Amino acid sequence: xxxxxxxxxxxxxxxxxxxxxxxxxxxxxxxxxxxxxxxxxxxxxxxxxxxxxxxxxxxxxxxxxxxxxxxxxxxxxxxxxxxxxxxxxxxxxxxxxxxxxxxxxxxxxxxxxxxxxxxxxxxxxxxxxxxxxxxxxxxxxxxxxxxxxxxxxxxxxxxxxxxxxxxxxxxxxxxxxxxxxxxxxxxxxxxxxxxxxxxxxxxxxxxxxxxxxxxxxxxxxxxxxxxxxxxxxxxxxxxxxxxxxxxxx
Amino acid sequence: xxxxxxxxxxxxxxxxxxxxxxxxxxxxxxxxxxxxxxxxxxxxxxxxxxxxxxxxxxxxxxxxxxxxxxxxxxxxxxxxxxxxxxxxxxxxxxxxxxxxxxxxxxxxxxxxxxxxxxxxxxxxxxxxxxxxxxxxxxxxxxxxxxxxxxxxxxxxxxxxxxxxxxxxxxxxxxxxxxxxxxxxxxxxxxxxxxxxxxxxxxxxxxxxxxxxxxxxxxxxxxxxxxxxxxxxxxxxxxxxxxxxxxxxx
DNA sequence: AGATGAGTTCGATATTGCCGAACGCCCACG
DNA sequence: CGTGGGCGTTCGGCAATATCGAACTCATCT
Numbered sequence: 001x002x003x004x005x006x007x008x009x010x011x012x013x014x015x016x017x018x019x020x021x022x023x024x025x026x027x028x029x030x031x032x033x034x035x036x037x038x039x040x041x042x043x044x045x046x047x048x049x050x051x052x053x054x055x056x057x058x059x060x061x062x063x064x065x066x067x068x069x070x071x072x073x074x075x076x077x078x079x080x081x082x083x084x085x086x087x088x089x090x091x092x093x094x095x096x097x098x099x100x101x102x103x104x105x106x107x108x109x110x111x112x113x114x115x116x117x118x119x120x121x122x123x124x125x126x127x128x129x130x131x132x133x134x135x136x137x138x139x140x141x142x143x144x145x146x147x148x149x150x151x152x153x154x155x156x157x158x159x160x161x162x163x164x165x166x167x168x169x170x171x172x173x174x175x176x177x178x179x180x181x182x183x184x185x186x187x188x189x190x191x192x193x194x195x196x197x198x199x200x201x202x203x204x205x206x207x208x209x210x211x212x213x214x215x216x217x218x219x220x221x222x223x224x225x226x227x228x229x230x231x232x233x234x235x236x237x238x239x240x241x242x243x244x245x246x247x248x249x
Numbered sequence: 250x251x252x253x254x255x256x257x258x259x260x261x262x263x264x265x266x267x268x269x270x271x272x273x274x275x276x277x278x279x280x281x282x283x284x285x286x287x288x289x290x291x292x293x294x295x296x297x298x299x300x301x302x303x304x305x306x307x308x309x310x311x312x313x314x315x316x317x318x319x320x321x322x323x324x325x326x327x328x329x330x331x332x333x334x335x336x337x338x339x340x341x342x343x344x345x346x347x348x349x350x351x352x353x354x355x356x357x358x359x360x361x362x363x364x365x366x367x368x369x370x371x372x373x374x375x376x377x378x379x380x381x382x383x384x385x386x387x388x389x390x391x392x393x394x395x396x397x398x399x400x401x402x403x404x405x406x407x408x409x410x411x412x413x414x415x416x417x418x419x420x421x422x423x424x425x426x427x428x429x430x431x432x433x434x435x436x437x438x439x440x441x442x443x444x445x446x447x448x449x450x451x452x453x454x455x456x457x458x459x460x461x462x463x464x465x466x467x468x469x470x471x472x473x474x475x476x477x478x479x480x481x482x483x484x485x486x487x488x489x490x491x492x493x494x495x496x497x498x
Numbered sequence: 499a500g501a502t503g504a505g506t507t508c509g510a511t512a513t514t515g516c517c518g519a520a521c522g523c524c525c526a527c528g
Numbered sequence: 529c530g531t532g533g534g535c536g537t538t539c540g541g542c543a544a545t546a547t548c549g550a551a552c553t554c555a556t557c558t
């Protein structure tokens with residue numbers, strides 16, 4: 001494989017481990033997980049603390065992610081062209097559909113939420129930008145998987161989130177074919193009981209799918225009697241086409 | 250100074266530079282900025298790309314921050330105790346005051362926004378979590394500076410943002426004294442024309458100020474005739490005290 | 499065409515960071 | 529009240545490791 005700097009790669013692995021759960025991790029714990037001597041890890045951790053990427057708990061001596069990462073991450077959003085171009089369209093979509101609007105990209109097998117607009121007139125929602133959605137159980141994810149140029153196989157096993165989650169790879173593959181053919185995807189209570197989502201692909205200049213936009217809301221509103229109201233589908237596809245047009249010029 | 254791993258520190262410096270502006274940076278540009286050979290930087294960049302912290306623009310070959318950082322940053326929010334404990338109170342504060350609510354911490358001389366609740370009934374606002382506010386020109390910042398245990402001096406020069414921004418260090422210091430004495434801070438059009446903000450300190454178990462909570466809104470509502478409506482101050486102080494109480498147990 | 503600047507490759511060099519054992523501390527257990 | 533095992537941390541010798549600078553290719557601009 002490629003020539004790559006050992007200590008930097010190890011530092012990144014540490015950050016990944018710290019990010020994998022809300023729990024604080026200690027030197028010994030990390031050393032065991034990575035199969036390295038404690039001393040080695042301590043040196044890298046000391047450096048990461050020094051640059052602010054990691055913080056050390058005063059009481060226990062254990063480590064957690066640092067605030068600098070939050071700031072770096074938010075800066076990423078400014079750079080991301082897809083996001084800056086689509087913010088206004090997402091607002092419009094949320095307004096027309098009166099549901100929360102979402103924009104995501106495929107990232108390491110998951111859907112990374114790049115933008116999120118709350119449902120109008122509904123406070124008390126937590127923001128989801130930067131979080132992962134499971135690709136196989138979300139409308140955004142199905143769109144992205146269906147048009148993935150690299151054809152990354154969805155990492156089995158497919159975790160069930162509700163009783164409606166698609167867990168058989170063949171069933172998912174068949175559904176992705178449909179999505180490809182008709183140009184949009186939906187998801188009915190496959191991620192959260194009582195919630196339905198619709199999504200459509202966003203393409204760049206060259207026609208490559210670079211993201212997806214969609215809405216998510218209560219099954220009673222979007223799909224009365226579990227039959228999807230096609231009006232919402234047209235809202236979503238309109239928004240996706242508008243952004244695609246925007247990216248082309 | 251401490252023993253610190255060179256390549257990791259350099260990698261962090263690269264990420265900082267990439268985050269310092271929305272512009273994409275090239276190898277040569279970074280090498281010049283850091284005073285290092287191009288080859289050295291290329292090696293680190295290759296590694297950062299490999300771990301997903303940095304992405305390379307296909308067309309120009311220049312570099313920008315990667316999506317992994319967005320995810321790591323959002324994970325930081327889950328770990329942050331101050332944030333998880335105060336989300337509900339921020340919602341309540343936004344509801345009572347009918348203004349946007351903000352929670353921040355001091356980070357590298359700036360106010361890092363840790364949580365942000367939109368003003369009720371007002372869509373079309375962009376989320377500010379992860380962004381910096383200038384410490385000397387925001388109510389949150391004044392609270393944090395006034396109670397900063399390390400007494401980090403505010404890095405002069407104090408950038409003016411409007412004609413009302415406090416730019417003389419002595420004037421700011423005097424104001425911080427007041428803030429310390431009365432237990433809250435305000436800011437009238439010092440950051441954005443027409444906007445006013447109020448904030449109060451949040452303390453941890455030991456009584457150390459670990460953050461601040463406040464609101465921000467139009468001068469017409471919060472301070473008619475440029476006289477602050479004290480009702481808002483009590484809302485903010487109530488919220489701050491509630492969170493402080495929460496953190497104590 | 500030529501010249502400039504970009505990103506990238508490569509191999510010799512010695513600097514750099516890795517390792518593992520030892521240290522001090524704290525807590526739980528006997 | 530001692531003792532053992534866990535923790536985070538320190539240290540110094542060794543050699544693997546990352547650094548450096550020159551050379552390369554490719555665009556672009558003059």
